[in-house]
Amino acid sequence: MTARRIRRTRRTVRSATLVAVAAAAAFSLTACQSGSDDAAGSQKKDSASASHATGGGADSGETSRAGSGKNQTDVRTQAQGDNASSATSTSAASRARSETLVDGSTAKIYKLGSQHYRAKIVNDGDVLATLETKQSDAGLDANGMFVTLTLDGQIHSWMGGDQQGPGTFDLEGGWTAKVTKAGENHYRAKIIGHDGVAATLNANQHDVGLNANGVYIVLSAGGVISAHA
Incomplete structure (x- = not known):
């Protein structure tokens, strides 16, 4: 058990x-x-x-x-x-065209836009100066040769007829220019006609130009003014 x-x-x-x-x-x-x-x-x-x-x-x-x-x-x-x-x-x-200026140099004119032109003044292959229209005519005193470039791309040149401002001067076409000095290399010219002041040129550090009804006017930054019809 x-x-x-x-x-x-x-x-x-x-x-x-x-x-x-x-x-x-x-x-x-x-x-x-x-x-x-x-x-x-x-x-x-x-x-x-x-x-x-x-x-x-x-x-x-x-x-x-x-x-x-x-x-x-x-x-x-x-x-x-x-x-x-x-x-x-x-x-x-x-798209440029060339024109011979009064001193024998050449102006090459370029159209950049509507009423926008540029002119290069060339002599013996060298660019001596450039003018450009920007909402206004352009002008240049090139050592006694005066040049204007207008808003429609027309160029005009002449020599002589220069007068030194300040002062009041008779211009061709019956215009009168009242030239004043505003500063160093800065002159203004009021272009006066029979009906009063028609335009004002302001040459501030650079020359300016104007087509006044077929009379071309240049005012330099040094106060020299000249006109040609």
Whole structure:
């Protein structure tokens, strides 16, 4: 009886141990499976998050590239426009005519736009002076040769007839010039006709000119005035 009870007790203990081991194994398997599921879920979430982030980055990249492309297109368009404008100005300026002035030099006249002309006075290949009309006629005292360039691109030159201001002087065409000194290399001339003051020339650091109904007048920054019809 005692031996049987001992064997039965050992079997019971062994069974209990096996049950405990089985339970521990089952728990471990459940924990591993749960951990795997959590890891898989985490990987799915990370993958989904990465996919979403990549998608956003791609959208941003596409937007950035599209914007960059648009800006590049704008820059290219602007550059092409600038080049076209430059080419047009060059083309306009290249249409020049030449006229011989009273002292034998040559005036090369360029049309730059509406009432916008430039004249280069050239002698033996050297440019001696440049006149340009900008909303008004232009004039020059070139060492005793007087030159005017008008808004319609006409050039006129003569020599002599100069008078030194300040003072009041009779000019050709019945005009009178009242010349005053405003400062260093700065003179003004009021051109007076039968009806009063018709125009004012202001030679401030550079010479000026005027077409007064067919009478060409130049006032220099040094106060010299001359007129020719």
